[in-house]
Amino acid sequence: MRRAEAVIDLDAIRDNVARLREHAGDRDLMAVVKADGYGHGIAESARAARDGGADWLGVAFLDEALGLRAGGDTGSILSWLAVPGERYTDAISAAVEVTAYSLGELDEIVAAARQLGARAAVQLKLDSGLGRGGAQPDDWPALVEAAVAAQASGAVEVTGIWSHLACSDEPGHVSIAAQTAQFEAGVGEAVTAGLEPRHLHLANSGGALASPQTWFTMVRPGIAIYGVSPFADGGSPIPLTPAMTLRSRVALVKRVQADSGVSYGHTYVTSRETTLALIPVGYGDGIPRHASGRGPVLLSGRRYVVAGRVCMDQLVVDIGDAPAAAGDAVVLFGRPDEGEPTAHDWAQAADTIGYEIVTRLGSRVPRTYVGGAST
Numbered sequence: 001m002r003r004a005e006a007v008i009d010l011d012a013i014r015d016n017v018a019r020l021r022e023h024a025g026d027r028d029l030m031a032v033v034k035a036d037g038y039g040h041g042i043a044e045s046a047r048a049a050r051d052g053g054a055d056w057l058g059v060a061f062l063d064e065a066l067g068l069r070a071g072g073d074t075g076s077i078l079s080w081l082a083v084p085g086e087r088y089t090d091a092i093s094a095a096v097e098v099t100a101y102s103l104g105e106l107d108e109i110v111a112a113a114r115q116l117g118a119r120a121a122v123q124l125k126l127d128s129g130l131g132r133g134g135a136q137p138d139d140w141p142a143l144v145e146a147a148v149a150a151q152a153s154g155a156v157e158v159t160g161i162w163s164h165l166a167c168s169d170e171p172g173h174v175s176i177a178a179q180t181a182q183f184e185a186g187v188g189e190a191v192t193a194g195l196e197p198r199h200l201h202l203a204n205s206g207g208a209l210a211s212p213q214t215w216f217t218m219v220r221p222g223i224a225i226y227g228v229s230p231f232a233d234g235g236s237p238i239p240l241t242p243a244m245t246l247r248s249r250v251a252l253v254k255r256v257q258a259d260s261g262v263s264y265g266h267t268y269v270t271s272r273e274t275t276l277a278l279i280p281v282g283y284g285d286g287i288p289r290h291a292s293g294r295g296p297v298l299l300s301g302r303r304y305v306v307a308g309r310v311c312m313d314q315l316v317v318d319i320g321d322a323p324a325a326a327g328d329a330v331v332l333f334g335r336p337d338e339g340e341p342t343a344h345d346w347a348q349a350a351d352t353i354g355y356e357i358v359t360r361l362g363s364r365v366p367r368t369y370v371g372g373a374s375t
Helices: 010-023 034-038 042-051 062-070 088-093 103-116 140-152 174-193 205-210 343-350 354-359
Strands: 004-009 028-032 056-059 076-079 097-100 120-125 156-162 199-203 244-249 252-256 274-279 296-299 302-305 315-320 329-333 367-370
Touching: 004 010, 010 028, 010 042, 010 205, 010 367, 028 042, 034 042, 034 354, 042 056, 042 062, 056 062, 062 076, 062 088, 088 097, 088 103, 088 120, 097 103, 097 156, 103 120, 103 140, 103 156, 120 140, 140 156, 140 174, 156 174, 174 199, 199 205, 296 315, 296 343, 302 315, 329 343, 343 354
Parallel strands: 004 367, 028 056, 056 076, 076 097, 097 120, 120 156, 156 199
Antiparallel strands: 004 244, 244 329, 252 274, 274 315, 296 302, 296 329
């Protein structure tokens, strides 16, 4: 009888991965489990993704990769975001593949490998047009040349080349073709220089779902494995099952008169005598304050929207004359096939994306795991 909880269906993650893997044909699949599995729990999400056939796990930071190793994962893992002085010796010792964006990063990886007397598995990242991590096309030849020399010395093995799409959530966007061409050119340069990368990946969730020209040897879905669409309309060309259901319980029900102000600033004022239900979750739990007056909830089979502002620990809904009592179950988002609001609905209400809705849930909301994969 918790105040609130996020119920994570691990079978949904498993099944989403399996569907994505089938959709992408004979390509490998890297399930991205960074940011604590997008709020779903990194270790649990990783196990469910492996059960669904994930060949690789992808994380942003080395600490995430090492945590997976400590939890018993022995499969292929790629980590990609580092700062100077990163513990590459730990990565190499744990057989975690790392990414080089620049000559400086590659030099640090080589030094760590030589310190251990071992070979580091490295993937090179090309900035094909996102303008974020990775080597710029003008800097790419120098990085490739240095990687060829490092591989010849025995310090590294370049196992892959990858990049990231800027507008995969807009299928057909002109940048997708441009980035694909830039990526192909970069791979061509690397192969001509003498590298033989086995793993070539560009497609994130949007690309994996809707842009097959970006698939290469591997796809790299993140948000889609958790059943949240990357697209603005919330749709998907294949079935995806939301894995997270955020639920709470009514803390208080009270009858108020017309013209009663509700919550901070009185941005909502009752138009008639009505019933208010107090729900004990707020922005301190990760509920977006930007969804004030718009965020949907399901209470006793009916949908309502937040009345007034979301507070740190609570929000209010105006339920009119509907019956309700303290302790009644409330669903903020979950599965549309059960009539529940979705993370996409909350994203629209807050003018953000579904990624943020599920990832921002804080530690005050315990995760409860269900499904066969949870065992």
